[in-house]
Amino acid sequence: MAKDDLASIMKEYPYMPLRDVVFHTLRRAIMQGDLKPGERLMEIKLASRLGVSRTPIREAIRMLELEGLVTMVPRKGAQVAEITEKDLKDVLEVRIGLEELAVKFVCQRINQEQLDELRRASRSFEEAVRSEDLTRLAEADVNFHDLIYKATGNERLVQLLNNIREQMYRYRVEYLKDEEIRSSLIREHNQLWQALSERDPEKAARITQEHIERQQEYILENIMGTEKSE
Amino acid sequence: MAKDDLASIMKEYPYMPLRDVVFHTLRRAIMQGDLKPGERLMEIKLASRLGVSRTPIREAIRMLELEGLVTMVPRKGAQVAEITEKDLKDVLEVRIGLEELAVKFVCQRINQEQLDELRRASRSFEEAVRSEDLTRLAEADVNFHDLIYKATGNERLVQLLNNIREQMYRYRVEYLKDEEIRSSLIREHNQLWQALSERDPEKAARITQEHIERQQEYILENIMGTEKSE
């Protein structure tokens, strides 16, 4: 990572304050594992690296702090938050609760147009799986879930779910590399669409719960264990 | 509000960075309505008012921004977030979901010691109601719910619930002034304790839901309507 990332973001959003550019850049670096848990975020180094002053760096760190992605040690500065197994478990418990709440609302509120759109999103996810393009796959997955979130009609819920999902990014890339996972994802998306179109909240909740629990198991087995040995 | 608030906070936590002191000060001011929705937060004014430089003010604003308490207008700065009826509805929907999730976990995980402590908290709430001391009353209410949150054993859930509850502060003070409300709160706390000690998640969830819905109705009728006329 270098100035390229920052410059490209600034080109896309020319009026975005530097703090937001830095914020997104650092967040992405943490999500992707370029900045590893426990690593210190030293303001001067980051500032010279990104070609800005300390001020926007500091403001970005304040935002990352509130998102829980970095932890502050008094008079020692910021470091990338460690993720313990307990953390992951806690987050996923909350996530299951919120996702179940979401599908409940969706069953009450979704209209035909939104259902159709969701169906199309599910189809392009299938295509993305066949294309073997991991970036496209991740995007299609995000798109599918975004549509569901929007259909809840609750902006606050959408915000919370997006936040949690972003935190899961730290693992998802690895997760989607697994062949078997990908095909089961197709199945689950279809089942979920089915349940939503039948407006059956119990069924949708069950599918959602299984979906997330499967992710949890996979992450615990395949990723959490190996992380510490790096 | 003046330097007094800030100074007293700094006395209690001498090693807290100014940004956090400012953050808590501003947040409280917003919650209590000293800073009204739509009001601009001008850095220089706040800085001179609180006796600090712009830097900690700006960092505090970044945190308030992420909490949704202030909104940023590009090149115009921060202003206190407006709260619409839809916002309130959305937040409370999420809150009901999270609180129900919380009591579910509590029913699974609470131990006898925690139950006893909760009982004591419920008793001091009753005393606080009799004492007619609104500050004490609010504290006792917070304490009661804090104990419940802790018993979930899920730190992330606690964090989210505390955040939402803090946002409700903007209304709670008014809410607790109502005589009838106070006595029904005692009843609800007792019922909730009963349900938790019986480890009956359905019952606990029902009580919780009614509890919050009653708050919602009250707020919508008595506060939201009058706010705009000020």
Next chain:
DNA sequence: GATAGTATAAATGTATACAAAGAACAAATT
């Protein structure tokens, strides 16, 4: 050789200085 103390370096916390953009107001022209 080990330990303690001091000095130096580096990082954060805070304040201030500088630049640029936007708003408000006044003056001039149509």
Next chain:
DNA sequence: AATTTGTTCTTTGTATACATTTATACTATC
């Protein structure tokens, strides 16, 4: 009289300077 343009003032966005604290390394002494 209205509109437009120019100037000034305010405010944010960014950079840098200063202060304080902590870590580290080196030296001297036991």
